Amino acid sequence: MSDSGSIEETIFIGARQLSRPQERAAYLERACGDDRPLRERVERKLTAEHKADQFLANNPLQLDDPPHPIRAEVVGSMIGRYKLLQQIGEGG
16 A cells, blocks of 8 residues: 555545544644545545445345245145146255
């Protein structure tokens, strides 16, 4: 990682430890100074991390209602006009 990359990462790590927006803005002002592109890169990283944290906090894989078990056809049941004579496999 280049020196500018390590400086950017150091500033990012410092900023993410500050939860209050005023503290974070003051820290970025001191740490980045007049380097506007550096500050913008750090702020983009902070925004991306915040969005990722919110996405994961919503737990998109958690279902409100558990899925209903699939009714398995049993030997002898009718599927349309066809009668199931034997089970030849399961799953898939």
